[in-house]
Amino acid sequence: MKLKGKRILLTGASGGIGRALSMELANHEASLFLHGRDVKVLDSIRRTLPYPERHQIIDGDLGSVKDRVLLQSVIARNGGIDILINNAGTCRFAWLKDQSEDHIAEQLSLNIQVPVLLSRAMLPYLNNPGIIMNIGSSFGGIGYPGYSIYCASKFALRGFSEALGRELASTGINVLYFAPRATRTPLNTASVNALNSALGNRVDSAEWVAQQAVLALSKEHKRLWLGWPEKIFVKINALFPHVVDNAIAKKLNVIEQHSHDLPDNEHSS
Structure with missing residues (x-):
């Protein structure tokens, strides 16, 4: 789909990937509805985009029924959209026993319940042809210790998308389901950065991820996994999960050590 002139609702627009996506989409001359929780941050982002007058900001909590209804009414009044990008999400790097019920509920709500409900709400206002792009993760295909709830939500998002x-x-x-690997954003905690460094994990820039997302959107790739060797690990995990079990088991002590580095190790977008 050519993006010039297309009307796109982007959630999580104030996060690291969200900011980069906003700029990349605006560079392709799309008209954006930027959604997030902080109206001042959203407006600051809008003013940095090419042709800022083409873009609108909508603030609110996607976990709130009232705010989702408000978002729906704004989109309806403005003639609908061509593309919905479910980008908003949250993650907590911690062993399951160290996560509270609130932490668990927040991840499951924002990462899977919200995209499901928002997709349903937007279906009557999606122009034809239209696209729903769900931003997933390599952890939507590989269960990884320290990310049990996040993995659960992204596995679910992948199944929902399919x-x-x-x-x-x-x-x-x-x-479409678009799955980045580890991405460098200001929202990553020190413990997450230290873990990636200790394990030698490659970390992509938000700008590069946004470029790949827009390319996937333009070509309408049904499923796209970013990064090597992550994308091959996803395939191996699907066919021979015991191989990945053994590979991760060798790193388990390092992963657990870093999961306890900070008491409040979470990020959201």
Whole structure:
């Protein structure tokens, strides 16, 4: 799909990937609805974009029924959208026993319940042809210690994307699943950065991830995994999970050590 002139609702627009996506999409001459919780940050981002007058900001909590209804009404009043990008998300790097019920509920709500409910809410306002792009993760295909809840939510998002895409196959609405690996953003905690460094994990810039996301959007790739060797690990994990079990087991002590480095090690976008 050519993005010039397309109307795009982007959630999590004030996060690291969200900011980069905003700029990349604006550079392709799309018109954006930028959604997030902080209206001042959103407006600051909007003013940095090419042709800022083409873009609108909508603040609110996607976990709130009232705020989702408000978002829906804004989109309806403005003539609908061509593309929905479910980018908002949150993550907590910690052993399960160290996560509270609130921490667990927050991740499951924002990472899977919100995209499901927002996709349903936006379906009547998606132009045809249209696209729903769900921003997933390499951890949507590889269960990784310290990220049990995050993995659960991203595995679910991948399944939702696949099922909804098949459900809408004859409607002109295409559903895409885009899965970055570790990405360098200001929201990463010191413990997450230290773990990636200790394990030698490659970390991509938010700008590069945004470029790849827009390319995937333009070409309408149903499923795209970023990064090597992560993308091959996803395939190996699906076919021979015991191989990945053994590989991760060798790193388990290092992962657990870093999971206890900070008492409040979470990030959101």
